[in-house]
Amino acid sequence: AAKAAVPTATPQVVTYAHRGSSGSVPENTLAAVDFAIAQHTDFVETDVRRTKDGQLIIMHDDQLGRTTNVEDVFPDRAPYWVHDFTLAEIKQLDAGSWFSPQFAGEKVPTFDEFVDRIGHRAGLLLEIKGALLYPGIEQDVVDDFKSRPGYLNWALSAHKLIVQSFWVPSSRAIHQLLPDVPVGILYDVKPTDADLVEASTWADHINPGNGFTDQKLIDRVHELGMQVAPYSLDTGQSMQKFLAMGVDGIITANPGMLHDIETIG
Ligand code: G3P
Numbered sequence: 001a002a003k004a005a006v007p008t009a010t011p012q013v014v015t016y017a018h019r020g021s022s023g024s025v026p027e028n029t030l031a032a033v034d035f036a037i038a039q040h041t042d043f044v045e046t047d048v049r050r051t052k053d054g055q056l057i058i059m060h061d062d063q064l065g066r067t068t069n070v071e072d073v074f075p076d077r078a079p080y081w082v083h084d085f086t087l088a089e090i091k092q093l094d095a096g097s098w099f100s101p102q103f104a105g106e107k108v109p110t111f112d113e114f115v116d117r118i119g120h121r122a123g124l125l126l127e128i129k130g131a132l133l134y135p136g137i138e139q140d141v142v143d144d145f146k147s148r149p150g151y152l153n154w155a156l157s158a159h160k161l162i163v164q165s166f167w168v169p170s171s172r173a174i175h176q177l178l179p180d181v182p183v184g185i186l187y188d189v190k191p192t193d194a195d196l197v198e199a200s201t202w203a204d205h206i207n208p209g210n211g212f213t214d215q216k217l218i219d220r221v222h223e224l225g226m227q228v229a230p231y232s233l234d235t236g237q238s239m240q241k242f243l244a245m246g247v248d249g250i251i252t253a254n255p256g257m258l259h260d261i262e263t264i265g
């Protein structure tokens with residue numbers, strides 16, 4: 001299939017709020033969406049997984065322990081795989097207290113609740129997690145997008161949706177199912193040139209870990225007609241460094257910091 005159209009270069013770097021404004025608010029909660037938007041983010045980055053009863057939820061880890069009180073609520077259910085719990089069970093959990101008592105009562109959002117909360121206020125950079133744990137999750141995500149009246153039309157015309165994964169087959173599956181939706185590949189080790197050349201035949205975004213992202217990689221991604229946004233740049237110094245290198249976007253837990261750099265300098 002043909003590649004999706006890549007939006008033309010924006011005058012400013014694109015801000016992707018990593019798991020929402022996860023530097024200030026518990027990650028991947030509705031509060032993290034609201035704060036990211038209050039901090040002028042362009043996109044909210046998040047992670048989708050699937051429950052035991054087939055519901056799509058927002059959760060970074062494959063287990064529930066780090067970001068909820070699941071050990072208190074279900075003491076006998078370790079190691080707390082997301083796919084061993086129903087949505088009704090997950091909805092009993094507190095996803096805010098681990099971060100700060102101020103956020104007690106935050107819930108694990110469903111995918112629908114999360115997309116609804118963003119609304120038309122920002123874009124969605126959706127990461128598909130754990131494709132091997134949840135076979136067919138790509139189709140589930142596509143079905144969900146299609147079930148939302150007007151969503152894909154709006155998101156595509158406004159350039160407000162990108163789907164990405166570390167798992168190349170997941171990104172490619174989304175591209176095959178929805179050829180007009182821009183897709184990205186995440187790398188936690190440096191991609192080879194052959195990786196980039198192959199990706200450039202169908203992908204639009206390369207989002208690499210910042211530790212190995214250098215000028216050569218950034219220039220090569222551009223040469224191949226793709227955009228690059230390193231993750232996760234959470235200090236002003238690291239943002240300045242990569243802005244000077246000409247990245248198209250920055251994935252950050254602190255979108256307000258990036259906004260200040262862009263507007264105040
Ligand atoms: O979008 C970049 C980033 O989310 C990838 O790493 O582990 O936070 O999902 P991770």
Ligand code: CA
Pocket residue numbers: 045046047127
């Ligand atoms: Ca992610």
